Amino acid sequence: MDLDAYVAEHDAEWRRLAHLTGRRRLDAAEVDELVALYQRTATHLSALRSRAPEPALVGRLSQLVLAARARVTGRPRLSWTAAGRFLLTDLPAALYRCWPWWCGVATAFSAFTFFLIWYVAGHPDTAAAFIGVEAARQLVDSGFAGYYTEFSAPTFAFRLWTHNAWLAAQCLAAGVLVVPVLWLLWQNALNIGVVGGVMVSYGRADVFFGMITPHGLLELTGIYVAAGVGLRTAWAWISPPAHLGRGRALAEAGRLAAVAAVGLVGLFAISALIEAFVTPAPLPVVLRVAAGAAAWLAFLAYALILGRRAVRAARAT
Known part of the structure; x- marks a missing residue:
């Protein structure tokens, strides 16, 4: 030519x-x-x-x-109908389809975290081995409460949002390998268990639970959802359903994980706002915990009730 x-x-x-x-x-x-x-x-x-x-x-x-x-x-444009369908149908349905996995992860690692708190509180030498005696005293005196006021609230919220979103992304991306997800969950449980055990052993259980509960309910649930969805993806590869091949099962699990990932971005934004603005607020503990619990229960209703309806509607069509 x-x-x-x-x-x-x-x-x-x-x-x-x-x-x-x-x-x-x-x-x-x-x-x-x-x-x-x-x-x-x-x-x-x-x-x-x-x-x-x-x-x-x-x-x-x-x-x-x-x-x-x-x-x-024609260029694709944002459709409010599509956005509404995602928020009211696609996302809750994806969360509901994975609920046995993330509920199982939440139950197992919540129990493990409370065990660590109980064990460290009853064995002060364990806490000393992890962080040292002086560090433990500093944590109890000012370190734990000071963590929530170290930065301005907007900056703190952004840091929390990006940190938790990155942690969830690791759980989702590494889910098919299983071990990295379990390692991240172990690290998270160990951190909370040691800090909580130290606070309890020094008689500051009220401060620990009063400050971690408002945001922790939603934040930890988001991490458990990411881990559960990631592990479900791994199981689709390890033991695919009889009517699906391994590749197709993995592809479907991956699509659910992608939808859940988008939803978790919003969930962690809400939990970050609670941790930055509600947790350190000069309000009675009851009100702060009630605000966090309301957000947590709203998410559970969204995922389990609205999600079940969305799945049933999809099966009926």
Whole structure:
């Protein structure tokens, strides 16, 4: 192929296509011309790729064809209907389909965390081995409560949001490997267990539970959801249903995990706002705990009640 001759022959068509693609309004004749030029240029691009793959020209025509295709097919726009369907149907249904997994993880690791708190509180030498005597005293005197007021509330909320979202992303992404998820859960339980055990052993159980409960109910539930969904993905690979192949089962579990991941971004935003603004607020403990419990119960109702309805509606159609 004589590349220079080919460009000279078709360059006017490519320029015309670029002009039509960039215009905001087209009449009927121009739309027909756009479609014809788009099809013709796509053919030119295919010929160049197979016969004379000159990188600069192929890149130019690739961008032109993609832009023209978007103009012909229409650019996707945000649909409030689609957003509502996601929030009211897709997300709760995904959470409900995975509920045995994340409820199981929540039960097991909550029990394990409380065991660690009880054990460390009853064996002060254990806490000393983990963090040291002086560090334990500093934690009780000011470190634990001071953690919630170390930064301004908006900055603290953003830090918490990104940290928890990253932790959840690790659980979801590494779920198929199983061991990394269990390791992250162990680290989380150990951290809470040691800190809680130290606070309880020094007679500050009221401070510990009064400050961790408002946000901890929702935050820990989000982490358990991420871990449960991740482990469910692993199980789809290890033991796929009889009517599905391993690849298809893993793909379906991955789609559910992707939907859950989007929902957890919002959940952790809410828990971060509670931890930054409600947990350290000068309010009675009862009110702070009630606010956190209300958010937690709202999430459970969303996932289990609304999710069950969404799943049943999908099966009925």
